[in-house]
Amino acid sequence: MVVQTHIIKQKYRDSVQLMQAASQASRMEGIEMASVLMGTPQNKPLLEEARLLTSLAQNAGPNDIIIAIKGKSHDEVQNAINFVIELLNKEVVSSIDEATNYRSIEGALTDLPEANLALISVPGMYAAREVNKALDKNLNVLVFSDNVSIEDELRIKTRAHEKNLIIMGPDAGTAIIKGIGLGFANNVKPGPIGLVAASGTGTQEICVLCHKQGIGVTHAIGTGSRDVKDIIGGITMLDGIEALEKDPSIELIILISKPPETKTLTKVLERIKISSKPVIINFLGKKAGYFDHEGKSITVTTLEEAALTAAAYFRKKELKIKQSSTDNIHAILSQMQFQKLKGRYIRGLFAGGTFTYEAAMIISEILPKTHTLWTNVHLEGTHLIPNPRKSQGHTLIDMGDDEFTSGKPHPMIDQFERTKRFLREIRDPEVGIILLDFVLGYGSHPDPISDMKLAFNEWIKIGRPMPIICHVCGTELDPQDYKSSIEQLEQWGVIIMPTNAQMAKLAALFVLKIE
Template sequence: MEKGNYRDSVTLMKVSNEVSKLKGVSQAAVLMATPLNKRFLTDAGFKGSEVEKAGPDDLIIAIEAANEEALESPVARVEEMLSSRESMKAEEIRPRSLASAVKVMSDANLALISIPGRFAKREAMNALESGLDVFLFSSNVPREDEVELKEAAKARGLLVMGPDCGTSIINGVVLGFGNVVRRGSVGIVSASGTGIQQVSTLLDGEGLGLSHAIGTGGNDLSEKVGGTTTMEGIRLLEEDEDTRVIVLISKPPGPKTSAKILNAASGSNKPVVVNFLGEGDAGASKQVRAVTLEDAARMASGFVNGKRTGAHPFSVSESRVRSLAQSESSEMSKTQRYIRGLYSGGTLCYESQVVLTPLIGEVFSNAPLKPESRIDDATVSRKNACIDMGSEEFVVGRPHPMIDYSLRKNRLLQEARDPETAVVLLDVVLGYGSNEDPAREIRHTIASAKKLAGAGRRYLSVVASIIGTREDPQDLQKQAKELASVGVVLMPSNAQAARFAALVASRGAVGRKLFGNER
């Protein structure tokens, strides 16, 4: 344990992954001693007074090896990687402050800020005063600071995307997490990063593209913030010549903010698809309401192509879906009846609850549809559950689960040991910023989870959707092939994956609700 040696979580993840692969090493974890990470170490078998006494600013190096001699090489490699000054030349010319960066890049018009939330307001305000739009990735920014920043931006004719903004795509350039999608005529304003990713990749799959995708941050549509960035985003896309259709994405806003946004959408000179997740169609000709992200993509496509299409529960035939579901459930034991969703994307987690609740009843979550469905302990599932593993309780001191699959892998094995788990539901998010090879990262754990269930004379169904495009660096087809090779059932969207999970877990009983017949 090294006291006061703070390192960023992504660097530590890379060190841990490399050291874990060294000869003689059973497992390795190099991380900051946050409460969650200390629990992770304890669960992995690393115990002792040093772990217990360590604080969140202390670095822990935990390595399990065959013997003391085998520890020498991995410890040396950790020290080498943490002290490395790779790209020294780049370090020498890299600006050390926003002011020096503006001097070096005098033509810059946007600042991307990713620092601890308590410092974010100061740097974002400096950026606005320098005439820059702001993409604010930082989370844990006080709500009053967000209001002040957005009011300051509005007064200057600038835009603040965030705080806690995971994705934007401006003029084809991805900020934060995002996929390689076509340029086109659909503009998105979204309080959800994975909402942008799901809708944009579904559109890309149909040969359509984006003009821009403006992330607002998850709190923009709260009553306190009042949708400031969303309103500005609508205005900008209305004025943009390349945008023909506007898509708005968010969890349901507060009533006053919702009314304000819907009024702006109704007055738009362009068709607007409003996706306040779970809320249905308003029926207006130029403004339609989408229940799911998949619906939003379908409706936007209809406006672009001039051909509106109806919703279907699955992209393939009913008979094919029923046959596959029956195959997945046929070897399950009588105790297996619950769905366990393990999500890296918070909005995907929420969308799954929107889909599942009418089919199977109450779904518990750490990001629930209603307060009474909040799970007491997000580290232990209860009945049907969808867990947002990108929430603050899981990511303090760790990389986001789109990057680091460690906690999800452990949780997957935990769910496999539970005799009541029928289906594990996953999202696999590709694109810039995400894990460079998620299928390779998780496939062995999925195989182990299925073996665990099999040892208990059970069959564990694993259902997933891949949010990505053929042009993403991870290679969409390769990812799909590798996941399928370990028995993962892949669906073309998160909504379809949730529906299929319900069909499997219910042994086909929800078919009547899905397909509208008496079979």
């Protein structure tokens, strides 16, 4: 094996551009590993861990790009390096008109003085500084960046609150404001629903399912997952409820997060009690308890229930839990030929963190205690997997977790890691059923299903009776072609479930049936 590094001095490219370059290089002939990173002190340990930190890379500065590649031969590695250099040079000519490409917020405001939102996705260590500059100019802020310290989060949120501005995030992957998707967001029709959410893919699922029920979503305010910790005290969640309450276009509020910490939970519930609009609460499961209040608020446990309950409210003007029928699941199970099955374990490879959490919650509730469910999300009733890169027994993995995305693109953007894992799982004789989620929308991979074509073909070629269940979180309005994505999966013989919750229920009942 040969390791070579190349430094491009004094050039900055954003993390998505660098990760995509690395990902494309790692797919080239003879290449085992490729990293393309800024030479910051935070990034060098990642190279060291991957044994790619040469002395040349060690000496690179924070404004230099390090290209580090490992491969079979010198020629193949050099070829990949040349490819990356060319790709990064090409990126200079972007679709952005130079006239609207500014160096500072002041400069940008000369062109767009009516701006009301800063969308910040710089590396986390610089994010709070940029947020403060945006607050100086009285801008609301969506902070996509992660790795912002909790102390900085408290400072910027307190400051924004005092100025009657809102901070969505940090680490807010998704938001919809007046029907416009920001970050990772689906294109859904606008309507009388407003969300306040500390969950990215959870928000996407509820928005998509409401859209499919014929009810639109106008706003989805992303709070960032730490907002419901007591140190932050739900500042964005409370401001978000207030803003949705004041907006005359919103008739129903849906609240979603993992269970808030004690003091924050009390504050949020007190706020909901005096809300002038009905609220559907989803704290992802039953652990936090039920908070139904005189027909004005109701607690649901799954994302699907939140959307169905919302749709039912608009039909009957009554807040009552609506669950999906299980007829479809039982019809699918009745058609499966269980006698040919060999493997008995569930393997779920998820792109969405909340999808993993929800599926783990549902499966662990259905399966008897004799079954152990291994996962890399922290959830009571499941076991933390010792090595997230290696499945054991029933395993559900959030492949968007830091373990997999440190210096690498998120599986919603790039599925290289997930595809490799999928190929391993379909060859594992212990596997009985595989679960996959596909998240469409702005910011996501342009065609995630075709991207896994070769892997699905391999599954068909192996010919082992091992069902694959997929859930596609997307709408016909999304930039990807939703209809042809579904048709493609059907052609391959994949079982498609309309919601993540139903995918999880089917998998659990499948296991019970083969016992």
